[in-house]
Each structure stands twice: as C-alpha cells, then as structure tokens.
Amino acid sequence: MEKRLAESPLVLTEVTKRYGSFTAVDRLSLDVPDGRIIGFLGPNGAGKSTSLRMALGVVPPDEGEVRLFGRAPDIASLKRVGFLPEERGLYKKMTARDTITHFARLKGLSAREARGRADELLETTGLGEFRSTRVSKLSKGMAQKVQILATLAHRPDFLILDEPFSGLDPVNQQGLEDLIRTEHARGATILFSTHVMEHAERLCDRIVMMARGRKVFDGTLADAFGKLDRGASLDVEEGFDLAAALLPKGFEAHRSAARGHGDAWRIALKPGQGPQDALRAAIEAGAPITGFAPDEARLRDVFVALVGDAEAARLDAAETEHALREGALAS
C-alpha cells in the first residue's frame, strides 16, 4: 500500500441518519486520527453500525458530511480501507483461498499478489491446511477468520471492524486482539465497534461511546476514567477516626460499615488524587490499617456514569448474550 497521508483517515461532521421517524444516528462528529486504535462502544442499537456504514459510503447520511482520507467516500478512498461488517457473509461455495484472493483483487491486488497474500495469511493464522476447503465446510469460527483475513489481505491503511469479536471463542478473540495489534504496529489506523468494554480497555488509545444514536463520550481511556467518582476502601482497627485523620491532608472519608475486627471506611478521591495518595496519607496519619482496596475502574462504570442505569442495562444484556455465545463456542 502507498504511504499513509498524515491527514485523518476519517472525519464525520454532524452526520445524521434517520429511518422513517427513527433517528439512528444524531449529529455525530468524529475525527479518527492517523495511526490510532479507536474503540466505538455502545449497546446494540446505539447507532454504531449505521455510523460505520455511513463512514464507508454504503448508506448516505441524511445530514452532515463524511470525509474518508480527505474526500467523500469513493472507490479510490475505499481501496485503502479494510471493512469487516457486523453481519458476516462469504460465498459459501468458494474455498478459503479463493475467497481471500477474490476480495484482495477487488481491492486492487494483482492475481498473483492476492494468491500469495492469501497463502501467507492462511499459513500464519493456522488455516493453511484448509486453504482448499469450501467456506460452507469450515466451522463458523474458521469462516469468520477467513473473512477477517480477506479484510486485511490488501494491507489497508485503515481498518474498520464492526463487532469483530462477535461469534469468536475466547481463544480466537485473543488471536484477533493480537492481529489488531500487529496491524496497528504495521501502521494501520483501526476503528472497531464493540459492546464488550474489555476489548476496548485492552486495545484502544481512544474510545467513542454511543447511546441512542448520540455520542456520549469521545476521549482517551484516562479521560474516560476521569469521569468516574473514584475512590478506595480502607479498613482500620475499631475506634480509629479516619475521617478526622485524613481531613487535614485533603481527603474525605466516610464510615461505610462496621466489621468484626475493625471499621470499613470509604475514601472519595478528588481529581488529581490517586488511591495510593490516600493510602500514603492514612499511613502518615498513623491509621492502624488492616485492609486496603482501590476501586477497580471499568469502562462500564464510565458508561453508567454517562448514560445512566437504563442504557447500561441494555449494554449488560448485549454483554450477557455475548458471554453466553462465547461459552457455547468454547464448549
């Protein structure tokens, strides 16, 4: 592939998509900078897939503007993109090798290049022995891997993956995470949608959260966790007044529960304060500490903080479904 331009591979400006009276995406603005891994998060029906389809020009926005590599999406700009749609689909009667070769050729590779690339990808992902197997004879997971490889075959500058982990067992999910890191190391910009927050936590430089067609957050992971009221739990021997001890050091503590062998306190952290700072302050104040547990910040909590419990419940439902499928696949 040709050398990447420094410009943002994708810029959405105030794009809106309506289906009848239903607004699937509402004034979404998004700038995907070059060379980043960006997670597009939200529950099912949040507008992620529609946004990605608009980004690729598959469906036109009703309002707003889409710029893909600095221009309206066209075949030339799309040649630099690898797209994995949410609804997977392959030609069932084609072999794994022919499938990857066909899609790579559609993206501009010569027949020879495409065949070589298909063989290389199938070998490196452990599917070499299935190269001549028809897609209909492959397991669902294998077929999905073939589609992912077809997406990567032309070494795209920009990968758009819509729910790439969906339908994969945990082992293959790990394999896909590695593949995404490899593609990123090669220099590709990656935008992937998911409703499973853990993938985003492990992979992303930046996250964009969607709920009910609207963007509710756009920033780094640190920015996301900054949205939370974070804190730590501290257990001290019975009778010690931790609130009074920490107040002069700028920390606010509240008794949360009495335990058999001591008292449990909850420390609310202010911006700029870390759990370790609170622990250090307690030690300096001479607190008889028996236990310490900093809050484990999760993106899901950020999402709850941003959109409320009702929307988070939809996310939980999607995650539960995902976990059940994973379990079924693993078994």
Added chain:
Amino acid sequence: MRNIFLIFRRDYLGYVKAWGFWLSLAAVPMFMGVGALFAAFAAQSSPVRYYAVIEPGHVYADAINAQFRHDEAEEQDQAEALSDTMQLPAQAGAPGNIKAIRERKFVEVPAPATDLDGLRPYLLGERTVAGPDGDKPLFAAFVLSSEGGELEYWSDDVNIQTLRYVARDAMRQLARDTALAGAGLSTDFIDTAEAGAVKVPARRIRSAEEQESAGAEVTLADRAPVFVAGGLAYFLWLMIFSIIQYLLMGTIEERSNKIFDTLLTSVRMRELLAGKLLAVFAVTSTMMLVWGMFALGGSAVLASRVPGAGSVLSPFMAAAMSPKILLPGLISFVLGYIMYGVIFMALGSLCDTIQEAQTLLSPMMILLMLPMFAIFIAFQDPGSRIVEIASWVPVFTPFLLILRMPHDPPLWEVLAQMGLMAVTMLAVLWVAVRVYRAGAVNGASIGDLGKMLKGMFRKRPA
C-alpha cells in the same frame, strides 16, 4: 472494467462449477437424442394388429384395404415431393428408392366367427387367429349392422383410433364411388376432373432485375428468414426464461450471505450489477453455444450422410447470417436481455428466501408468457394490426421486431422501435438499480414497499 470483470468471473465460475449447470448442459442434447431414439423405436415397435370384417360379401373389407393403399400412395408422393425439394441425386435403377417409412400395421384376417358373440373371445384376447404375423388375438372387428346402415367398430382398445379413421374414410370413398356409378359416371371421374383444375402456384414478386436472376419460384430461401427470425425470437425468450432462476437465486444468496456491504466497499453498484448480468448472460450463452454446436454438428452429420440435406440447411444458414435479420436481432437481443435481466435481479434483491422468491415467480411467468403469445401471433401473421401495435409496447418489442424483420417493415419504424427499446431499457435500469440498492443495502423486502420506495429515491453516495 476490472471490477466488472472480477465480479463477472466469480459469478460465472460459481455457476459453471455447479453440478446443476452441467446437468442442464447435458439435458437438452440428451433429451433430444433420447426423444429421437424413442420416436424411431416407437414407430418400429408398433405391433402388427389383426382385424376382421363381418359382412355378407367382401365390399367393405375391400374398401378399407383400398383406403390403406390410397393413404400409402399419398405418403409415397409426399416423400418423393420432399426428395424433389431436397434435390436428391437420382440413383440409377432405383426410381422408387424414396419410400414411405411407415409400414402397414393393420392386417385383415378372415373372420373366425360369423357374429359378434363368436368374435368376443378373439377380441378379448382369450383366443387367437392365424395371420401373416403369427397367431394373435383380434385387435378389432367391423360388424355390419342388421339394417346395413352402420359398420360397427368393435375393439377392446378404443384409444387407438387409426383403423377406425381409415375405415371411416373408406366408407366415404365407397359412398362417393357408388353415387358416381349410380349416375353412370366412372369412379375416376372426379380424379380426372380435379386433374384438369387450374393450378395456383406461389410466386415471389421481386424487382425485374432480381427476378431475372433469381426467378419467381418460391423456394426454401424465401421461407427460411421467417423461420430463422421466429427461432431467434424464441431463443431470446428461452434465454430470458432460463435466466430467471440464476438471477433470483444468485441475488438471494448474496442477500442472505450479507455480502453486499463488503462488496460495496470495493466496487460501485453499477459495476456489481453489470458484472452479475454479464455472468448470467455468459452462463446462458455458454449453454446456448454448446446446444447450438450440438445442433450444428448434428446438421453437419446430416448434411454429409443424407443426400440433399445440405441444400435444405443452407438457406437457413444464409438467413441467419443476413445483416437484415442479424443486426436488429442482436440489438433487440442485448437490449431485451438487459431490460428483463435487471427487472429480475432487482426483484431478487427484495427476497430473503427461496420461498419468498417463489411467490414472485408467478407474476414473472405471466410477464414472460405475454411475449410468448405475441411471438405465436406474430409468427402466424406478422402483418396483423395487433402485432404492429404490440411491437410498440416495450415488453414485446425485442421479440416482435425480430419477427417482423423478414417482412421488411419501414426503416423509420425499425429505428424508432430500437430507440424506444433503448430508452425503456435505460429507464428500467434506473429504477432497477434503485430497487436493487433498496433491497440489497437498505434491507427492503417485497412486502416493505414504503421502505423500498424510500430506498429507491434516497440520495446515492458518490
């Protein structure tokens, strides 16, 4: 062009690698061969059947035998007339070498009884009679009624009517001969009178110069263009008929495979459609080509083995190669194929399942049967007013224009109808692309008309 080729290549190989394609390819020559063999076998295997006539004398039996001989003589005449048309070389010492193929399969035997009750066991197969083909039951018996007004035909198998029809013709001839004799006229009187009738030979009017060189006789060369045009129109119809399932199933497969999004990030919608249409066109062309080669090979074998067959085939070949038919034929063929093809493809994009597509097949068949009726009418009478009017209706134009060409329609009509076909094809293409997009991209279904229409007129991405 590269993308169109890649889509075309994948679809074409996908179709021709399927078992169904090879079965279809083999089916027509196989059925033609089996059909021909079956017909020949059926003609030869028809058994010799015995019949008897119960009458006081032998008048009716003689009349029936005479009718058989008369029919055989007519067949012989027809065979010789065909040999003349084919300009078969005369073979020394064998003036009557062209013989009617059919041998007489009904043989009169002496009646083994004098009444119907006596004949019953012979007619029911319980007893046999001796005859030239060995001992057999009687197939039928003619019994003169007591009043003498009817010659009753009795048989256990009333579905085979050949013998009865021959007897009916024989009785008419006998009545005519008796009437002539009663009037004191010879039984050959009518034949002699008919032989003296003024003949009405067909003559083809041409320009004086053409007539000078080609003469005025109506030959196969005059009739061949009509048959060729009819064949071409039927061929187009057959091709469109046979693509329905390819276009429907192919589009349904892609829709159910959820592959459109992936494809549309690599190729333009028009490239996708063009590639798919070309692939199906190539598939059916491959079939037609193979069948055509089979027919050509058969004709070549026929021409080399049967004296005179070449002279029968050559006017048809000449007509097929004539620019007057070939050029409008090709244009109608391509425009008609695209017009019908995109309609079926667009409708296929609205279906998720084969069951859904099957509900669409009925209206599609009706749509296709209309041109078939028009072809039939135009073949019978290409100059009729209804054909002239129908040839301006775009769904009929591709077929009727081809059929009218041997009859030299005015040039302005030919050009105008070609223009009309082109404009209609473009309009159909415009709508079909939008329906296809609505179905393939926006998920519109056949029962989702509102969504589909909205999809049709939705802003198109660059």
